[in-house]
Amino acid sequence: MKPIVLLMLLFAPSLCFGQKPIEALLPDGRKIVLKRDKTWGYIAGQTPNQQPDPLRVETLESLVALMKKSPEAFTQNESETQEEYFSKLKSYFDKADLNGKKLKDTFFLLQTDFTYHSEEQEFTTRFDIFNTNYSIASRVNGVYSYAFPVLSLKMSPERATELKPHLRLAVNAVPINLGSSERVRLLPVKYVIYDDRDKKILATISTQNELGNTGH
Numbered sequence: 001m002k003p004i005v006l007l008m009l010l011f012a013p014s015l016c017f018g019q020k021p022i023e024a025l026l027p028d029g030r031k032i033v034l035k036r037d038k039t040w041g042y043i044a045g046q047t048p049n050q051q052p053d054p055l056r057v058e059t060l061e062s063l064v065a066l067m068k069k070s071p072e073a074f075t076q077n078e079s080e081t082q083e084e085y086f087s088k089l090k091s092y093f094d095k096a097d098l099n100g101k102k103l104k105d106t107f108f109l110l111q112t113d114f115t116y117h118s119e120e121q122e123f124t125t126r127f128d129i130f131n132t133n134y135s136i137a138s139r140v141n142g143v144y145s146y147a148f149p150v151l152s153l154k155m156s157p158e159r160a161t162e163l164k165p166h167l168r169l170a171v172n173a174v175p176i177n178l179g180s181s182e183r184v185r186l187l188p189v190k191y192v193i194y195d196d197r198d199k200k201i202l203a204t205i206s207t208q209n210e211l212g213n214t215g216h
Contacts, residue, residue, distance in 0.1 A: 044089050055192065055199040057170050058098060060133050060184055067175055068186070074175060088141070089187075093174045095199075103181055107170035107192060110134070114153075115166045116160045123160065125152040125169060134184045138207070139175060146185075153203045154191050166197045 009092040067074050073092040076085040096103040111133075113126040125148075138145045155163065170192050176185035 010182075015188045053169070055107060055194055055201055056101055056105060057109055057168075057194075057199065060108050062098060063108055063175055063186060066096070066103070068147075087155055089174050089176065104172070104189075107172045108186070110171055112148075113171045114169075116155075116157075116162060116164060119155055121154060121156060121160075122153060123167065125149075125151045134186055135186050136171075137187045139187055149191075149205075149207075151193065151203075151205055153192055163195065163202075166196045167202075170194065 070092075073088065073096075076082075080088070092103075094102075094104050098106050107182050114123045115126065116123050135146050136148045151169065153167075171186060171188050172192075173186035173188040176187055188207045190207060191205045192201050193205075194201045
């Protein structure tokens with residue numbers, strides 16, 4: 001509100017001498033009109049230039065801790081069908097909080113290596129890294145399988161040299177029952193490749209898991 005008041009004070013003399021209404025630009029990118037009666041209003045059809053929220057990345061250990069607090073949410077009861085269990089997981093995923101933010105808005109850092117291919121000018125992730133902390137699941141048409149996807153990111157060689165030490169991969173995923181081990185089974189909603197220096201997202205890859213997100 002202060003910028004608007006200052007603008008009105010600044011342009012008040014001009015308005016008093018009968019000139020046409022004056023347009024002014026606010027810090028958020030919207031334009032306002034200063035009227036002859038010393039009132040103001042937004043020019044229709046505008047929205048502020050909103051900056052996206054920074055990428056929220058947590059460790060898988062924090063997800064394990066959350067699962068241990070509410071094991072019943074991740075465990076399939078004997079009376080539950082696969083569809084009922086899956087529905088329960090999705091409901092928990094949409095409503096649960098993790099460190100002050102919704103689980104559905106949180107990404108988890110994955111261990112992987114990025115390899116740059118100069119001819120194709122793209123990074124790819126290594127899909128054969130075995131990690132004792134998690135496994136990647138897929139569920140299509142009600143059928144589960146386990147595989148780490150190959151994800152790629154196009155980039156010039158010059159940019160690739162600068163960025164490679166800072167590339168990271170994270171996943172937004174529904175966690176599935178831990179079972180008897182500490183190994184988390186993740187049912188991905190989407191992946192992001194990002195720059196760890198400023199958490200800027202460089203690529204977003206949605207999955208074909210049955211969570212309402214399909215395609216790339």
